[in-house]
Amino acid sequence: DPNATRLHLLGLYPMTGSFAGGEAFLPASQLAAQDVNANPDVLPGYQLVIKPLDTKCDGGTATDVMYRELYNTTTTKIMIIGAGCSLGTEPTAQASHHWNLIQLSYSASSPELSNRDRYPRFFRMFPPESVFNLVWLAVIKEFKWTKVATLHQSVDLFSLAMSDFQEDAKAMGIEILAAESFVDNPIIQVENIKNTGARIIMGNFYPNMARRVFCAAYHHQLYGAKYVWFVPGWFEALWWRKPDDSIDCTVDQMDEVVAHTFQVNIIALPTGRNKPSKMGVTTEVFTRRFHDFVGNGAELLTSYKECALGYDSVWAIAFALEEAEKQLQALDTPRSLSDFTYTDNVTVDILFRILSDMQFEGVSGPVKFDDKGDRICLLDLHQIRDHQSVLVGIVDTTTGTGNDLQLDGYQPIHWPDGVPPIDFIRVREDKQTIKYPIFVTGVVFALLGIVLACCFLAFNIRFRTTRVIKMSSPNINNLMLIGGMLAYVSIIFLGVDVNIASTDTFVFMCKVKTWLLTIGFSTAFGAMFSKTWRVHKIFTNKTAMKLDLQDSRLCSFIAALVVVDVIILSIWTATDPVKATKMQGTKVVDPDEDDIVYIPIRMMCESSNQTYWIGAFYVIDGLLLIFGAFLAWETRKVSIPALNDSKYIGICVYNILILSLIGAPVSFILEEQNALYVLQAALIWLAATLTLCVVFIPKIRKRNDVNPTQSTMVSRVAQSEGSTSVVDTQNEVDMQRELQRLRQENIRLKNKILLGQSSTTLD
Numbered sequence: 001d002p003n004a005t006r007l008h009l010l011g012l013y014p015m016t017g018s019f020a021g022g023e024a025f026l027p028a029s030q031l032a033a034q035d036v037n038a039n040p041d042v043l044p045g046y047q048l049v050i051k052p053l054d055t056k057c058d059g060g061t062a063t064d065v066m067y068r069e070l071y072n073t074t075t076t077k078i079m080i081i082g083a084g085c086s087l088g089t090e091p092t093a094q095a096s097h098h099w100n101l102i103q104l105s106y107s108a109s110s111p112e113l114s115n116r117d118r119y120p121r122f123f124r125m126f127p128p129e130s131v132f133n134l135v136w137l138a139v140i141k142e143f144k145w146t147k148v149a150t151l152h153q154s155v156d157l158f159s160l161a162m163s164d165f166q167e168d169a170k171a172m173g174i175e176i177l178a179a180e181s182f183v184d185n186p187i188i189q190v191e192n193i194k195n196t197g198a199r200i201i202m203g204n205f206y207p208n209m210a211r212r213v214f215c216a217a218y219h220h221q222l223y224g225a226k227y228v229w230f231v232p233g234w235f236e237a238l239w240w241r242k243p244d245d246s247i248d249c250t251v252d253q254m255d256e257v258v259a260h261t262f263q264v265n266i267i268a269l270p271t272g273r274n275k276p277s278k279m280g281v282t283t284e285v286f287t288r289r290f291h292d293f294v295g296n297g298a299e300l301l302t303s304y305k306e307c308a309l310g311y312d313s314v315w316a317i318a319f320a321l322e323e324a325e326k327q328l329q330a331l332d333t334p335r336s337l338s339d340f341t342y343t344d345n346v347t348v349d350i351l352f353r354i355l356s357d358m359q360f361e362g363v364s365g366p367v368k369f370d371d372k373g374d375r376i377c378l379l380d381l382h383q384i385r386d387h388q389s390v391l392v393g394i395v396d397t398t399t400g401t402g403n404d405l406q407l408d409g410y411q412p413i414h415w416p417d418g419v420p421p422i423d424f425i426r427v428r429e430d431k432q433t434i435k436y437p438i439f440v441t442g443v444v445f446a447l448l449g450i451v452l453a454c455c456f457l458a459f460n461i462r463f464r465t466t467r468v469i470k471m472s473s474p475n476i477n478n479l480m481l482i483g484g485m486l487a488y489v490s491i492i493f494l495g496v497d498v499n500i501a502s503t504d505t506f507v508f509m510c511k512v513k514t515w516l517l518t519i520g521f522s523t524a525f526g527a528m529f530s531k532t533w534r535v536h537k538i539f540t541n542k543t544a545m546k547l548d549l550q551d552s553r554l555c556s557f558i559a560a561l562v563v564v565d566v567i568i569l570s571i572w573t574a575t576d577p578v579k580a581t582k583m584q585g586t587k588v589v590d591p592d593e594d595d596i597v598y599i600p601i602r603m604m605c606e607s608s609n610q611t612y613w614i615g616a617f618y619v620i621d622g623l624l625l626i627f628g629a630f631l632a633w634e635t636r637k638v639s640i641p642a643l644n645d646s647k648y649i650g651i652c653v654y655n656i657l658i659l660s661l662i663g664a665p666v667s668f669i670l671e672e673q674n675a676l677y678v679l680q681a682a683l684i685w686l687a688a689t690l691t692l693c694v695v696f697i698p699k700i701r702k703r704n705d706v707n708p709t710q711s712t713m714v715s716r717v718a719q720s721e722g723s724t725s726v727v728d729t730q731n732e733v734d735m736q737r738e739l740q741r742l743r744q745e746n747i748r749l750k751n752k753i754l755l756g757q758s759s760t761t762l763d
């Protein structure tokens with residue numbers, strides 16, 4: 001109608017950017033405007049004109065183009081249609097109501113846009129993205145999955161939808177194994193998901209980011225029959241095949257990785273629906289007309305089925321304007337749409353009420369907005385197969401009857417393995433116990449050690465009156481051997497685990513082992529060092545007095561060490577008793593079946609503060625070793641091999657230090673029970689055996705040696721030991737007397753000199 005008044009709509013369409021749906025929504029809107037204008041019964045006397053602007057799916061651009069259009073042009077816009085992309089819709093819808101403009105988006109789906117306080121004049125033909133959670137949850141429920149991971153792009157559209165999903169999933173008892181988000185590079189997040197072992201992954205991102213996600217999934221092997229991916233369904237067709245310089249995956253690789261991915265969308269073009277819309281257009285007719293209207297209509301419609309929402313949006317606007325015109329005419333002071341200005345809050349209120357109550361049959365199905373201005377609609381579930389998106393089920397959210405997934409009557413879901421994959425790798429406990437042959441070997445070595453110690457003991461007793469053995473303090477040597485035997489016995493107790501004993505017996509054995517090892521160490525090294533202490537005392541003695549360093553004195557020293565051990569062990573046992581605890585090792589994936597992961601479980605006997613108790617023993621025994629090393633150093637010049645063990649003590653301390661330095665850190669790292677037992681048993685056995693051999697073998701070899709030049713010292717030590725049986729030859733007695741006489745003479749002369757000096761001074 002050439003006389004018709006033009007009603008200008010400001011159209012915001014994303015023609016490029018993350019979501020370039022404008023290329024389909026714009027022609028669909030223009031087709032609708034053409035149909036409205038051609039229909040004399042709709043909005044008579046008016047003609048709809050859309051002024052399309054490209055938002056580039058970008059908030060800044062959308063705001064800029066809208067402001068310019070509203071400020072700089074002479075034509076007043078009566079409404080805004082768009083934007084198509086939430087990034088452009090949120091800032092424009094937050095501002096447009098200040099011009100008293102109703103804004104109706106055909107596809108923006110950010111849940112943020114449901115906020116009536118921030119977007120008071122906003123409606124949309126598309127539901128909020130979080131609605132798709134209903135389908136996700138329905139599928140999860142259908143296949144009895146209980147563990148999922150989520151991955152989303154950090155923008156309101158996806159963040160809000162995903163946090164709603166996580167809340168609803170948790171309420172349903174579904175565990176979120178990972179909740180990852182990214183800005184523009186999802187590689188680390190994809191790897192994190194892989195590491196959690198998740199198999200069901202819910203993804204929310206724009207199609208350009210989806211390509212990056214799936215390319216990363218390809219590189220991290222997070223795809224295939226064992227994985228299920230969900231992504232939005234409003235991506236353009238074949239979105240994964242679009243040329244994209246930001247990814248390093250070939251088209252074939254992308255085909256492989258997206259196969260069997262699920263996509264969820266609204267049902268924008270219900271198939272087989274012959275019910276004509278209010279405009280008298282069936283889905284089929286719309287499809288045909290769209291093909292005719294646009295050159296590449298078929299391709300566009302395949303890419304963006306939701307463009308039917310662009311068509312219905314313009315019709316909704318036309319119906320609202322038509323009704324508003326009637327209501328404006330009926331006002332006390334009649335007016336019309338052509339009188340609209342940006343300060344007119346009457347018209348906008350009328351339009352708002354009309355749209356809020358609107359209900360009509362569109363080509364996309366029933367059109368109705370809820371109290372937040374969101375579209376209520378049917379949802380569908382598609383699966384990508386052979387580069388096609390195949391409809392496999394629907395969820396009807398319009399009836400409020402439970403939101404169950406309806407799979408009957410649709411293409412069956414294809415599972416590459418024939419069955420739905422499991423939602424998480426199966427975790428099995430791998431009880432780690434010490435193997436019998438290893439334990440038996442430990443027992444045999446321990447017994448061999450005990451036999452060796454018994455042989456040394458027998459030798460010590462048999463030759464206790466022999467000069468060399470007598471000089472080396474046989475009683476104290478016997479204590480050293482007993483200490484060694486306790487250490488050997490501890491090897492047997494160390495190998496008793498829950499495989500061969502009850503848990504109570506295991507805990508008891510564990511305690512006994514600690515007692516044996518601690519007391520054995522103190523006894524053996526206490527004995528060794530006490531002997532050296534005596535040698536040190538004798539050779540640093542500056543007086544002629546006879547030293548009281550009999551064996552009983554040395555035994556008291558050893559007993560004191562043992563008593564300290566017993567006190568600490570008793571307090572430990574009483575206040576912080578060891579208990580059997582299950583220790584989990586590092587998970588190991590079954591090499592033949594990567595759905596199964598084994599967790600090594602070790603039965604450990606531990607107490608809460610055992611680090612401190614063990615630390616106390618490390619300090620005490622460390623000090624003992626330092627003391628021993630000091631004595632060995634101090635007595636290094638005593639040239640009586642039979643008497644002085646300092647060289648051997650040095651070797652023993654060195655052995656213990658080396659074995660401890662190797663053993664302690666390796667024991668912390670080792671998780672495998674058998675390897676740990678072998679290591680600990682071998683270290684105890686080596687420490688005991690080396691110590692006993694280093695001390696006793698030289699004595700066996702030299703048991704018949706007698707060096708007359710050392711007999712005076714021999715005598716002196718023997719005296720200190722309170723012995724009377726060995727050194728009472730006349731020669732030695734004479735030498736002893738002579739030495740004593742010379743010492744006394746020496747002291748007398750020294751005193752005389754000192755007295756002489758004093759009298760001189762006095763003079």
Ligand SMILES: NCCCC(=O)O
Nearest residue numbers: 085086107108109110
């Ligand atoms: N319905 C999807 C459009 C994308 C967006 O809201 O940004």
